[in-house]
Amino acid sequence: MSDELQIDLFGFTPEIPEPLPINNRTSKDGSVHFIYEERLKKSIRCRKKKFEEIYELKLPGYMQSDEFFPVREMAAQWTHLAFKRKTAETKAKCSELLSRIWAATNQILSDLNLPGIRSVRLPPIRPIGKHHNLEKVFQAVNETYFHGELNARITWSGRAGGLSFHTIRKDPFTGEEVNLISISRGYDFENCPLYAVAGVVYHECLHIVIPPEVKNGRRIVHGKNFRTCERRYIYYEEWMKWHKEVLPKNVRKLLNDEK
Ligand SMILES: [Zn+2]
Known part of the structure; x- marks a missing residue:
């Protein structure tokens, strides 16, 4: 699920989206290998394999599911940037990407109710509206x-x-x-x-x-x-x-x- 406007909750659009075979082991271009670690919650780690143009990126276990495909791609971009020369520009791009990665992650986690994924925070509870309680x-x-x-x-x-x-x-x-x-x-x-x-x-x-x-x-x-x-x-x-x-x-x- 993405952040776009979703009015339909009740099946007026097809229930099951086209099955897309999404590979969750590498990035789309194959340059970044993904490793999932259950103990990672809100962090990602990357390293470069010596003498090879291959990167390894450790991601939290919950990021294996298809919904996280866009997040994984962003994380792969981030990996490439992280190994570039640290100029002000690459640093700014890195931190911008990271904030998008975690914003998207929070969104997906709150939109999904996957077993084993529990958000820690509760949003403010405001049951009293302008017209309905x-x-x-x-x-x-x-x-x-x-x-x-x-x-x-x-x-x-x-x-x-x-x-x-x-x-x-x-x-x-x-x-x-x-x-x-x-x-x-x-x-x-x-x-x-x-x-x-x-x-x-x-x-x-x-x-x-x-x-x-x-x-x-x-x-x-x-x-x-x-x-x-x-x-x-x-x-x-x-x-x-x-x-x-x-x-x-x-x-x-x-x-x-x-x-
Ligand atoms: Zn429903």
């Missing part, structure tokens, strides 16, 4: 559809895009795992009926009870069972209509206001 919506959905048994923190998303998501984070204070639901601010509009907010909250709650399946090495987030359960939401049709017709406009407004 997510905490109340969550309580109602939890009571109605999940016997009040779900544990989650819910917040309006800090980003302007249309993305709502569920992730598992570690509470930095207690060390416990926390379900975090983040809802697009495109739902915090006067034109957004309660059934639509409740719809997206219900969808994210379902992710807590229906974890992604892995089939043929692919992660399926919205599988058949998920879709069936999703339709149990009493205002499913109305919410979907709103989601398709109104949400994109609201999100566009948010993005324009940001400029």
